[in-house]
Amino acid sequence: MGLLVSPLACAQAPELTTSIPTMLFGLVVTIAVIYLLAGLARKTNLGQFKNSTMQVLAVLPLSAKEKLLLVQVGECQLLLGVTGQSINLLKEFSQPLDIKAPDFKQSLTQFINTNKKNND
Known part of the structure; x- marks a missing residue:
């Protein structure tokens, strides 16, 4: 069969x-x-949620894995140092920085210079 x-x-x-x-x-x-x-x-950061209470205002790359971030959290601005291994709070601003200047590096340099003059 x-x-x-x-x-x-x-x-x-x-x-x-x-x-x-x-x-x-x-x-x-x-x-x-x-x-x-x-x-x-x-x-396009499609997977990230938009949060109006926390925003990254400016980024200043220092090297491939290190950068400075200016973050707005509510009414407070924080300057964060970000590396591949850690995130450190460098400065908390009581008065927000005016970042309407075209370059964050210039704004930060001006702030540091005025801060040094006030401390001297």
Whole structure:
């Protein structure tokens, strides 16, 4: 008792040589779309929630892994030093800095210079 296969069924079955490349192409396209969407979400900060009580006002990169951040939390401004291993509070400003100047580095330098003059 052998298995009988009709010639019509054999003609309708997809060939292995055409279905594997099609499947691999679909897999590559799907992985590429996932990778592109993940990169887009990372660059646009899509996963982060907007919070009006806490904002990063300015960033000053010092090196590849070190930077200064001026953060507004409610009515208070904080100057934070950020490294790859830690975040340190450097200064809490009782009077907010006017950061409408085009360069945060200039604003910070002016503040430090006026602070040094007041301490001398």
